Amino acid sequence: MIAIDSYELNDGGSLPVVGFGTVSLRGDDGVAVMRTALESGYRLLDSAVNYGNEEEAGQAVRASGVAREDVLITTKIPGRHHEYSSAVESVEGSLRRIGSDYLDLCLIHWPNPSVGRYLEAWRALVDLRERGLVRSIGVSNFTERHLRAVIDDTGVTPAVNQIELHPYFPQAAMREVNAKLGVQTQSWSPLGKRSAPFSEQPVSQAAAAHGVTPAQAILRWQLQLGALPIPKSTDAQRQRENLDLFGFELTDAEVSAISGLARDDGRLFGGDPDVHEEM
Numbered sequence: 001m002i003a004i005d006s007y008e009l010n011d012g013g014s015l016p017v018v019g020f021g022t023v024s025l026r027g028d029d030g031v032a033v034m035r036t037a038l039e040s041g042y043r044l045l046d047s048a049v050n051y052g053n054e055e056e057a058g059q060a061v062r063a064s065g066v067a068r069e070d071v072l073i074t075t076k077i078p079g080r081h082h083e084y085s086s087a088v089e090s091v092e093g094s095l096r097r098i099g100s101d102y103l104d105l106c107l108i109h110w111p112n113p114s115v116g117r118y119l120e121a122w123r124a125l126v127d128l129r130e131r132g133l134v135r136s137i138g139v140s141n142f143t144e145r146h147l148r149a150v151i152d153d154t155g156v157t158p159a160v161n162q163i164e165l166h167p168y169f170p171q172a173a174m175r176e177v178n179a180k181l182g183v184q185t186q187s188w189s190p191l192g193k194r195s196a197p198f199s200e201q202p203v204s205q206a207a208a209a210h211g212v213t214p215a216q217a218i219l220r221w222q223l224q225l226g227a228l229p230i231p232k233s234t235d236a237q238r239q240r241e242n243l244d245l246f247g248f249e250l251t252d253a254e255v256s257a258i259s260g261l262a263r264d265d266g267r268l269f270g271g272d273p274d275v276h277e278e279m
């Protein structure tokens with residue numbers, strides 16, 4: 001099993017530098033995939049209310065034999081629960097479904113402009129952390145404006161901002177904003193999902209130079225950017241491959257070349273946080 005380093009968060013907590021994405025992993029098959037991931041060495045499961053798989057995440061941890069305190073489970077509050085008391089209920093529901101008396105990390109999933117209440121959801125998270133129900137609190141798909149608004153409102157800086165980040169959309173500006181504010185960047189769809197840029201020359205060349213796969217080259221690029229990728233794979237071999245990132249290092253030129261794949265239209269599905277709604 002591969003041992004993974006960790007990032008220190010601004011609240012004194014820490015996260016493994018690679019986590020496991022779980023979108024669309026549901027039912028018995030979902031439990032089995034997450035369990036395999038835990039057995040391969042993953043120690044962070046990235047779930048969400050809207051993934052409909054929090055029960056599966058809890059079951060996978062119990063079935064894996066890994067102690068609850070050695071695994072971190074992330075979940076996310078959806079747009080329909082941004083009103084303060086609804087956000088509290090959302091977290092209480094997540095705790096019930098996971099079967100735990102605390103969440104390791106809870107994020108606001110999207111800012112949801114039409115709802116206009118992400119500040120309330122953030123106030124709820126701050127209070128839930130005070131009550132010990134959530135250990136670390138953060139956001140997802142937040143821009144600088146959203147981040148500054150929650151910080152100005154509560155004085156509490158999110159520990160994490162989980163954003164779209166892959167070679168076609170490397171998010172240089174948002175990574176800089178997160179770093180300046182002391183927020184850890186997490187990368188969703190870190191491999192680029194359906195449009196995985198495995199055959200792009202900077203990726204394939206870096207992979208060949210280090211004797212690794214294109215996926216490993218991309219995930220190593222993520223680590224060298226200081227971002228925390230949460231790749232998803234249903235395949236045990238690829239799960240292990242995606243964790244095996246610590247025996248090589250990309251050169252600065254290789255990192256720059258992969259970042260150079262950035263495209264103006266690089267977003268996977270046009271999920272601009274200022275307009276995208278996800279209830």
Ligand SMILES: NC(=O)C1=CN([C@@H]2O[C@H](COP(=O)(O)OP(=O)(O)OC[C@H]3O[C@@H](n4cnc5c(N)ncnc54)[C@H](OP(=O)(O)O)[C@@H]3O)[C@@H](O)[C@H]2O)C=CC1
Pocket residue numbers: 020021022023046047109140141162163187188189190191192193194196213215216230231232233234235238239241242
């Ligand atoms: N906060 C947010 O708004 C969002 C969060 N997320 C989170 O991010 C996670 C990861 O993103 P996701 O969209 O799943 O996409 P990823 O970038 O993790 O890509 C997953 C795809 O890549 C394939 N794959 C994985 N590893 C390899 C490999 N080593 N070689 C070849 N193919 C590989 C998988 O296929 P296979 O299974 O066959 O290996 C799957 O089709 C999600 O699962 C979710 O937890 C995602 C979107 C938005």
Ligand SMILES: O=C(O)C(=O)[C@@H](O)[C@H](O)C(=O)CO
Pocket residue numbers: 023048269271278
């Ligand atoms: O996976 C997530 O966390 C999402 O937010 C997705 O639902 C994403 O927005 C998507 O795939 C939309 O098509």
